[in-house]
Amino acid sequence: MEFELHHQHQPADELLDGRSGEPARAAEPLFDLVEALADRGRRTAADLYGAPGWVAHHNSDIWGYTLPVGHGEHDPAWAFWPMAGPWLVRHLWEQVAFGADDGFARRAFEVGREAAAFCLHWLQEMPDGGLGTYPSTSPENRFRTPDGREGSAGISSTCDIALIGDLLTIVTDLAERLGINDDDVVAAARSRALPRLPAPPIRTDGLVGEWAMDVSYPEPLHRHISHLVFCYPGTRPIDRDLAGAVSASLDARGDESTGWSLAWKMAMRARLGQPEGVESLIRLALRSKEADAGGQSGGLYANYLAAHPPFQIDGNLGFTAALAEALLQSHRDRIDLLPALPAALGPGQARGLLARGGTVVDVDWEIDDDGRVALSRARLRATAPAGAGNRRVCFAGAGVSVDVPAGAPVTLTPADFVPTVAG
Numbered sequence: 001m002e003f004e005l006h007h008q009h010q011p012a013d014e015l016l017d018g019r020s021g022e023p024a025r026a027a028e029p030l031f032d033l034v035e036a037l038a039d040r041g042r043r044t045a046a047d048l049y050g051a052p053g054w055v056a057h058h059n060s061d062i063w064g065y066t067l068p069v070g071h072g073e074h075d076p077a078w079a080f081w082p083m084a085g086p087w088l089v090r091h092l093w094e095q096v097a098f099g100a101d102d103g104f105a106r107r108a109f110e111v112g113r114e115a116a117a118f119c120l121h122w123l124q125e126m127p128d129g130g131l132g133t134y135p136s137t138s139p140e141n142r143f144r145t146p147d148g149r150e151g152s153a154g155i156s157s158t159c160d161i162a163l164i165g166d167l168l169t170i171v172t173d174l175a176e177r178l179g180i181n182d183d184d185v186v187a188a189a190r191s192r193a194l195p196r197l198p199a200p201p202i203r204t205d206g207l208v209g210e211w212a213m214d215v216s217y218p219e220p221l222h223r224h225i226s227h228l229v230f231c232y233p234g235t236r237p238i239d240r241d242l243a244g245a246v247s248a249s250l251d252a253r254g255d256e257s258t259g260w261s262l263a264w265k266m267a268m269r270a271r272l273g274q275p276e277g278v279e280s281l282i283r284l285a286l287r288s289k290e291a292d293a294g295g296q297s298g299g300l301y302a303n304y305l306a307a308h309p310p311f312q313i314d315g316n317l318g319f320t321a322a323l324a325e326a327l328l329q330s331h332r333d334r335i336d337l338l339p340a341l342p343a344a345l346g347p348g349q350a351r352g353l354l355a356r357g358g359t360v361v362d363v364d365w366e367i368d369d370d371g372r373v374a375l376s377r378a379r380l381r382a383t384a385p386a387g388a389g390n391r392r393v394c395f396a397g398a399g400v401s402v403d404v405p406a407g408a409p410v411t412l413t414p415a416d417f418v419p420t421v422a423g
Contacts, residue, residue, distance in 0.1 A: 027095070031107070034088045036064035038111050041085065045118050049082075053117030056084035058139065077152035078140040082122065083160060085115035086167035090233060093170045099358025099384035102178065109174040116171045117185050119164045120193055131196045132156035132212060133164070141222045143215035156212035158200050162230040165197045169236075200230055202245045207252055221254050223261040223296060225268070232264070232271045235331040247272055255280055259298035259306030259315025267322035270340040271329070275373070278326050279342035285319055327363065330355035334392035334399070335380075337363055341373050358387030359404055374414070381409040394420070 041054030044066040049055065056066040058081040070079040092108035123131040135153035138160075142152045168189040175186040201209035210217070210227040230236050231246045238246070250265055255277075257265065262285045269277030289299040289307045298315060299307050306315020326340040327350050335355045349364040360383050364376040375395045380402065382388040388406040392399060398417035404410055 027091075030091060031095075033060070033062075033064065034092065034111055037066055037084070037088065038114055040064045041066040041118075042114070049118075049121070051118050051121040053114040053119075053121070054085060055082050055115075055118045056088070057081055058084065060084070075152060076135070076137055077142055080135070080153065081137055081139050082118075083163045085118060086163035089115050089167055089170060093174070094233075096174065096177075097356045098354055099356075099386050101384075105174055105177055109171065109178060109180070112167065112171045112174060113183070113185050116167055116189055119167060120185065120188050123164065123193060126156070126212075129196070130198050131193060132198070133160040136160050136211065138210045138224075138226050140224050141210060141226065142218055143211060143213070144218055145215075150218050154211040154213055154215070156198070158208060158210055158227040159229055161197055162200065162227075162234060162236075165194065166230070166234050166236070168194050168197075200227075200242060200245075202241065206245055207249045208242075208245045220252065221256070223253075223257040225250070225253060225261070225264060228268060232267045232325070237332075243272055247274070250277070255284055256293070256295075256297055257284075258296045258308045258312075259285065260308065260312050260318055262298045263306075263315055263318025263322050267318070267325050270322055270325035271331075273340050275326065275340045275342045278322070278340050279344050282323075282342065282345075285315070324353060328353040328355060328361055330357070330359075334394055335359065335361065337361070337375060337378055337393065337395040338365055338373050341365070343367050343371050343373050354383075355387075355391075357391070358382060358384030359391055360387070375417075376413075378412045379409045380404050380412070382406050393417075 037056045037060060038054045041056045045051040045053055045055040048067070054066075057068045058078055059065065059069045068080050089108070089112040092111060096105045096108055122133060124134060126132045132155060134155045136155055136157040137152055138157040142150045143154060145151045172186055172190050172194070175181075175183060180186060198212070201212065203209045203214060208227055228246055228249060231238060246268065250268060253265075255262070255265065262281050266278055266281040266285065269281060285298060285300070285306070287293075287299040289301050293299070296309065297307070301307060301311070304316075305311050306313070306319065308315065326342070327338060329336040329339050347366045349362070351362045353361045353363065355361055360381050362379040364378070366374050366376050368374040378393065380391065380393070382404050385406065388404050390401055390403050392401050393412060395417055397419060399420045400412065400416045400418060402410055402412065
């Protein structure tokens with residue numbers, strides 16, 4: 001089938017104004033909410049935890065609610081999760097990474113710095129000298145306790161550590177960009193915390209561990225994959241062993257799930273460069289819910305809204321973000337073209353994909369005689385000042401360095417790419 005996409009390469013709520021590099025108006029309500037949460041979350045951090053900075057939990061509303069829900073009576077698996085700050089600050093950081101100016105970077109730093117202050121307080125020294133968190137949940141999964149019961153609050157969930165490490169890295173990177181050298185939170189993040197955070201654990205069965213404890217799970221096919229957040233939307237470097245553990249963990253959870261979970265798994269398969277996995281999840285996400293597969297299976301209703309069930313917009317918007325990830329990636333200081341596009345989609349073109357740094361990419365592809373995706377051409381242009389300059393562009397094990405001028409597009413064809421040893 002002929003395939004055409006007009007979409008920017010980032011989540012749908014994180015669009016940049018192509019003319020100025022400023023955040024687009026569509027994203028402003030989200031950023032306003034994050035700042036409202038930071039304002040109200042200062043009191044929550046102080047009153048509940050005696051902590052500096054700000055904290056928000058699993059649920060919120062238009063008034064910026066930051067307390068845990070359930071009055072202490074609901075299941076901690078979903079009711080207790082003080083990591084909304086790190087999760088939300090990444091949305092502001094993505095604006096900066098995709099080309100926003102220093103004015104917005106300052107806005108992101110101010111919110112991120114206070115979220116980091118809370119996290120530095122929340123971290124606890126562990127017996128091995130590293131840092132961890134407890135109580136610690138991995139939304140919304142549970143584990144089996146030694147006496148056979150189910151638990152949800154343990155020690156150092158991989159989700160916690162990944163989000164905190166991500167936030168502290170973001171804050172230190174923003175400080176460096178803004179020339180901030182004398183901030184105590186940044187100094188503590190850089191020298192005291194980041195070197196002592198553990199890497200995602202790989203269990204003896206080859207899967208990514210969800211907590212620091214080696215536990216079994218009463219629901220091995222659980223739809224949440226919170227412990228893999230470092231793979232997507234996180235951008236930490238992942239070596240071959242860890243990538244293999246992420247892939248094995250996705251295999252173990254299975255594809256079948258709700259609409260938003262299908263989208264997240266699809267984005268992770270794309271990030272891992274697995275077009276076959278992306279194709280399988282596309283088929284599940286686009287099936288009709290009129291033929292109910294049972295349980296919490298996803299799909300599309302007659303109005304094309306994604307099934308949770310009953311409905312969450314995450315499935316629709318997440319699908320487009322995941323497909324964009326299959327078309328273009330830019331988290332490794334280079335632009336990867338068509339890194340996980342399934343050949344089953346056929347020949348096509350995508351217009352207006354936005355790479356980190358503010359470079360817009362148009363790409364056309366064909367399907368070759370061997371049934372593989374083949375690049376036809378790509379065009380790069382800069383919409384923000386940061387988008388101009390030298391960019392490394394890669395496709396299928398070949399690469400080229402190209403100077404993208406401010407104002408004029410550059411066109412690449414397969415003849416421009418040179419095979420490279422680097423992956």
